[in-house]
Ligand SMILES: [Ca+2]
């Protein structure tokens with residue numbers, strides 16, 4: 001599938017090859033739904049690609065409304081807009097150059113892969129629970145300002161993210177039943193997608209997004 005300037009909803013097992021010219025990127029939305037997306041990178045492109053993913057999720061999150069362009073989840077949108085407002089459904093970004101997981105949900109990973117998944121906010125290792133392991137990891141991410149710990153996608157890892165993690169942990173029993181990423185879904189069910197996104201965004205574009213989201 002090759003697309004430009006459009007909205008994409010990922011609902012079935014597929015390999016999506018997505019090409020977005022810089023001029024149209026801001027209008028592009030990829031809806032993960034209740035899926036997990038694996039984005040392969042190369043060692044030379046990894047860091048820029050990871051920054052791109054942070055920005056795409058941040059623009060989609062749009063301060064918690066989940067109504068912006070970028071990489072979003074309709075589940076996160078529904079959770080954010082259905083009263084009572086909870087906002088604990090998130091798009092978690094897992095950088096496998098950090099975690100070095102051999103696989104996720106049975107899907108093989110390389111250390112250059114970036115994983116994005118609809119999940120509970122704060123389930124940093126995407127194992128289906130928000131627990132003390134995630135909390136300890138969040139402490140490290142706060143120390144290093146690693147944006148994998150930026151749960152509210154505001155560009156920094158701080159107390160607001162810990163508060164969201166705590167709320168997510170308290171509500172996880174309620175939410176686990178509605179997320180099929182819990183319980184090791186089979187690849188054949190469509191829970192996995194591999195996204196190839198050439199060409200990579202330029203550093204100039206990333207700088208533009210950085211300025212627009214988080215002015216210096
Ligand atoms: Ca976890």
Ligand SMILES: [Ca+2]
Nearest residue numbers: 150152154156
């Ligand atoms: Ca944050």
